[in-house]
Amino acid sequence: MATTLNVEQVRSVLSAACQAIYDAREALSDADRQIGDGDHGVGMGRGFKAAREAVNEADLGTVGDAFKAVGSAVMRTSGGASGAVFGTMFRGPAKVLSSDTLDGEGLAAALEESAAQVQLRGKAKPGDKTMLDALVPAGVAAREAAAAGGDVTAVAKAAAAAAHEGCEATINMKATVGKSKSLGERSIGYRDPGAISVTILLDTIAQEIEAA
Numbered sequence: 598m599a600t601t602l603n604v605e606q607v608r609s610v611l612s613a614a615c616q617a618i619y620d621a622r623e624a625l626s627d628a629d630r631q632i633g634d635g636d637h638g639v640g641m642g643r644g645f646k647a648a649r650e651a652v653n654e655a656d657l658g659t660v661g662d663a664f665k666a667v668g669s670a671v672m673r674t675s676g677g678a679s680g681a682v683f684g685t686m687f688r689g690p691a692k693v694l695s696s697d698t699l700d701g702e703g704l705a706a707a708l709e710e711s712a713a714q715v716q717l718r719g720k721a722k723p724g725d726k727t728m729l730d731a732l733v734p735a736g737v738a739a740r741e742a743a744a745a746g747g748d749v750t751a752v753a754k755a756a757a758a759a760a761h762e763g764c765e766a767t768i769n770m771k772a773t774v775g776k777s778k779s780l781g782e783r784s785i786g787y788r789d790p791g792a793i794s795v796t797i798l799l800d801t802i803a804q805e806i807e808a809a
């Protein structure tokens with residue numbers, strides 16, 4: 598159970614997270630078919646396949662370089678809302694990850710910065726029924742775990758658990774941004790597809806860090 602990761606461990610953790618999204622692409626499109634246009638898994642599958650290749654091959658000086666490789670590839674290849682949103686999720690925190698190791702404090706700072714950058718770029722907020730309803734609580738929980746002295750495994754597990762809870766909470770929310778907005782009340786009763794993606798990403802990251 599890792600307390601701190603080196604850059605090669607971060608590379609393999611992120612690579613596994615990319616693979617998990619690619620593997621879940623059909624379920625993600627099914628979720629988007631309920632309240633959107635049914636393409637979430639297509640864009641995410643394409644983007645994170647490219648991201649996996651990019652992070653596997655990137656020259657890594659810092660942990661941020663690995664996050665940047667993932668985010669840039671997603672931004673370049675995903676298309677749709679998810680390209681900008683999930684590209685920013687990974688590229689946004691690259692600048693706060695300037696070390697060649699990742700500890701609990703670093704992961705908490707990265708998740709907070711990630712949530713802040715996605716909000717800045719996408720102009721949505723918690724409660725709008727988007728991926729932010731999983732990512733923002735994940736950042737808050739990560740910070741709490743780090744403040745309590747948690748190592749990188751403890752912080753990752755706290756973030757994943759909060760993302761899960763946040764994703765479940767989107768079931769009862771009415772969409773107020775993006776393609777689901779036009780459904781109004783009819784968007785209630787389904788999980789937000791992007792929130793499901795955040796949960797898969799953070800779950801895989803936590804599992805891989807724990808196993809590292």
Ligand code: ADP
Nearest residue numbers: 637677678679719721727728775776790791792
């Ligand atoms: P599109 O909406 O272009 O078809 P996708 O289906 O790939 O793109 O992605 C939809 C997901 O993107 C939503 O489930 C939501 O979580 C996320 N999303 C959309 N707009 C925003 C936004 N402004 N901020 C954060 N997330 C957003």
Ligand code: MG
Nearest residue numbers: 633634636637
């Ligand atoms: Mg869509």
